[in-house]
Amino acid sequence: MNMKINRSLWTGLLALSSVQLMAQQQLKINAEFETLNDGQKVYLTDFITKRVDSTSVANNKFQFMANADSSTIYIVQLGLQPKENEFFFMDMGAGQVNISGKGSSFKDVAITGSSFVDRWKELDAFMLNRCGGGINYPNELAQKMAQAQAIGDGQALENLQKDFLLYVEKGKSAAKDWIAKYPDESISAYVINAFLLNKIPLNEVKALVKGLGANAQRSKLAHLMLTLEEPKLSSNLLNQQAPDFTLNDEKGVAVKLSDFKGKYVLLDFWASWCAPCRKEMPFVKAAFEKYNSPKFTILSVSIDTEPEKWRKALTDEKMPWKQLLDDSNQQVSTLYNVAFIPMNFLIDPTGKIIAFGLYGENINKQLGDVLK
Known part of the structure; x- marks a missing residue:
């Protein structure tokens, strides 16, 4: 069936579509709790762009409106330093999120809204x-x-x-x-x-x-x-001889990197206060358990400035390989241009750096390739 639409009607439809499109690009968050304190600050953070919006609780309610031209991970939190259950995160896009609860935190809240809310719940149950x-x-x-x-x-x-x-x-x-x-x-x-x-x-x-x-x-x-790009070194150490150094272990015994020549060495830089380092530790331990042999070992260098905290972390983590503490001038981390931690370097039996920045399962994969 053919239909004719006059120009003024067509223009009106275009205008309506534009308005609807703009409305679809908004994220609206409505929340109501029975015992939230009026005046309490609430923050909405875009995890990717780091943009932070804030609002205040009024009549046990708060609301956010945000542009949502594309989805992102949003964090909703009560106060600047939220405690457990005082924040939640979700992949959100254009649409609506409704939050209702009986307490003063996000524990046991009911969250409903657009389809992305249902999909988030589905993913949670799936995992x-x-x-x-x-x-x-x-x-x-x-x-x-x-x-x-x-x-x-x-x-x-x-x-x-x-x-x-x-x-x-x-x-x-x-x-x-x-x-x-x-x-x-x-x-x-x-x-x-x-x-x-x-x-x-x-x-x-x-x-x-x-x-x-x-x-x-x-x-x-x-x-x-x-x-994203693979981490790059500020100077080209890859495929070069690893700079030799001498540091003391936890017992005060001097240890040289060149003492390990003839075997593969994973030189690992970390610190007791570094949360990402501690999260990587299970992968490092798994690699040591799997590949420890006369052909391979791990050598850890901590950049801690408080030796007692370093020693306590050693007791807690129970790392069964050689542990060293960088000196007060951070001599070794400077020598290796370590700009952030965790950072590691894989050194071959000749003393040459053949890989760096190995994280998660990539540690196992790289070691599996060279220790066939």
């Missing part, structure tokens, strides 16, 4: 079923590891680290199945970021992102991952 823990399980484990470390419970810390490694391993398989099921949904970019980035090679991560549908690739997380 719980496949991996034994939901989306927030790694953060829960990290909190428990920090508590075990604080009280000096080394056995609990070791068990929690094993739980973390198991979750990571299961998460890789589950993530790929989720992506195959929902290739064109923005939440799949989050799944790649949360469960595969730094756990599989970066080129594989980028290939997965490029394989997503057009809608998913518009997310800020997808764009971020496609622009």
